[in-house]
Amino acid sequence: MDDLLIAVPENPAPDGIEAGLLQTSDGISIRYARVPGRGETKRGTVVLLPGRNEYIEKYFETADDLARRGYGSAILDWRGQGGSERLLANANRGYVESFDDYVRDLDTLFEQVVLPDCRGPYYILAHSTGVLIALLASPSLTNRVRRMVLCAPLLGLAGSPATTTWVARLARFLYAIGLGKMYMPGRRNRLKTPDFSPAALSSDPERFNRNRATVTTSPGLAINGPTVAWTRAMFRAVEQVTDPDFMARLHIPSLILAAGSDRVVSNSAIETYARHLRSGSLLTIDGARHELLQEADRYREQALAAFFAFVEGTGDIDF
Template sequence: MGDRVNPGRRSQGRMADLLFETDTNQIPVGTRSGMLEMRDGKKLRYAVTQAAGRPLQGTVLLLHGRNECIEKYFETIADLAGRGFTTVCFDWRGQGGSSRMVRDAMRGHVDRFDDYVSDLDQLFRDLVLPDCPPPFYILAHSAGGLVSLLAAPMLANRVRRMVLVAPLLGLPRSPAAIRCIRFVTRTLSLVGLGRRYAVNGRYQAGGRPFAGNLLTSDPARYMRNAEILRNQPQLGLGGPTVRWVSAALRAIDRVHDPDFIAGITIPTLIVAAGADSVVSTPAIERFATRFRNGVLLTIDGARHEILQEADFYREQLLAAFDAFIPGSQEPALTAAIEPAESVQL
C-alpha cells in the first residue's frame, strides 16, 4: 500500500479530500485533512475539525487504538465540535490511511512504541501548535492511551488534561501466560521473525458478525463501523505482528514502573469498561492506585470500545469528559484529584 489513501470505487462510498464517508457516517462539517511526513519519511493521515459550538474550549487530540481509523470517530469528533473543541485526529503509522510498515500492508506492525511517541511529538510541533487553539487536551482509546502515557513526560508543558478510555495497560491473561507471550515474542523478534503474525489474524475484508463481538453492545454503531471497511477495505488491518506484541508488552512494563508513574504530572481521567475482555481492567485498576495525578472511573457493563458503545454507556463517558475537562458546565470532577480515587458509574 502506498502513502496515500486509495480512493477505491466511488459507488462504494464518497471521498472528501483524503477522508471517506457513507450515508450513515458523514464527515463532520468544518473538517480538513492532509498527510504529514515524519522524520523517517513515513506519512500520517490527519483530520482537523473546527469547533462548531461556543464558547471555544481549545483543542482535543483524539488518539484511537490499534486497527482503527479516523472515519470510525466521525461521531465523536462531531460531539467534540459541538462542545466548542477543535479536534485533531490522525491514523497511527501502519494503519488506516497512513503509511504501512511492511510489505504485507494488512499486518499490524511497529518496531517500537517510541515510534508512536515520536510521531505524536512531531504532529504536535508541526500541526497542533501552529494551527490549533489552546489549551490542549487528549482523549485517547486503548493503545492510544498507552502511547499517551509513554508520551506524558514530553507532553507535560503542552497538554492540560488527558482522558484515557480503556487504555492498554495489560492483557486479560494470567501472569504465567503473559510471561510466556513476552518470552516467545521477544525471542522470535530477536531471531528475525518479528514481522510474522503473532496469531492467525489475517484481514477479513467482510468483517466479523456482530454476534459474539468483544467491542460493543450497540449493533447500529458496530454495523456502521463495519460498513467503513466494506466500502474502503484498504483502511483495515489484520492481526498484530510478533514485534508489535513484544513492543506493546515492553511499553506496558515501562508505564507500570513506579518511577515512571511518579513522573507523570498531567491530571488524567482513566475510564475503564466494566465488561472489557480486550484489555485488562484489573491492570488498569492497579495502575490507577499508584497514579497520584489520576482518577479512575469504571462504567459497569460497558465493553471495550466505550465511544462506540450503546448510548447508555457512551453518554456516561461523555458526561465524565464534560465534568473533567475545564470549561464544561459539570463541576463534579474538576476538583483536585485524589490518589487512587475510583468511582463506579
C-alpha cells in the first residue's frame, strides 16, 4: 500500500488501492486514491465524494464493497482537509473562499485520474458537503457521469429556518469586516477524536471507533470546526444550487438518500429540493443518522442496495 495512506488493524485498506498527489490549476496539492473492481464483471467506476472533515481512509470499507460488486472507485480529499494541502497556517481550521475551488478539485480528479485511468461508465456517490459540490459541478459533468447517488445532502442546516438565516447573516457580517479566517463562533473546540455518544453522526459504535482509531493514529487527517469564510461559501453554494434556473440545468439522473434521524442537515430542505429536481427522486432511510455510509448495517445496507439498484437499473427501489 502507498505510504500516502493510513491503514490500522480496525480499518484495512482495500486490495489493489493506489494513491497519489495531484496538482490543481491554481497550484493546490490534492491527495487521491483509486481502487480497481474485482471479479469477472467490470461495471465501471464510482467517484466517491466525501463530506466536510472526511478523508479517504474513512471510505475504505465502501470502496471494498464496490470492488466486490465489480466497480472501481476513485476518491479525493478536498483541499484543506484529509491528506490534501491546507490553506491556512493553522492546519486545523476548515477553510475555503469559494466552493468553486472544490469544483476545481473534482475537475482535476476527472481530468488526471478518472478519464485517463478508470473504466467507464462513471457514477458519483457523494455525502453531505460532497453532494453540494457534486451539484455545483453537475452542469459540467452531464457528458461524463451516468448517474449520481446523493447521501444526506447539505442543502440547509438542521434546526429552525430562523436559526439558519441568523447563522448565514452572521457569517456574511464577520466575513465583511475581515474575519473570514476566524472559526465560526461556537465551532472552534470540536474534538478530533470524540467518544461515541448519542450525538454521534452514526449509530454504529464499531464503525465510529474504527474511524476514531484512524484519526488517533494520524491526527493530521482531521480538522476542527469551519471558519467564517467556509460557512459563508457554503451558504452561497446552497443559494446557487437551489436557484430554479440552475436546477433546470441539472440533467444527470440522481437519487437522493435522506437520513431519517439526521441532526446535521435539513431534511425539509432536502425534500423540497427533490420535489423540484426534474431528474431526481428521493428515498428516506428511516431511523438513520447523518453518515449513511458509516451507519449500522440495517441502515447502511439499505443505502448500498439503493445505490446498486439505481445505477444498475435493476428495478424499483422499495424499502
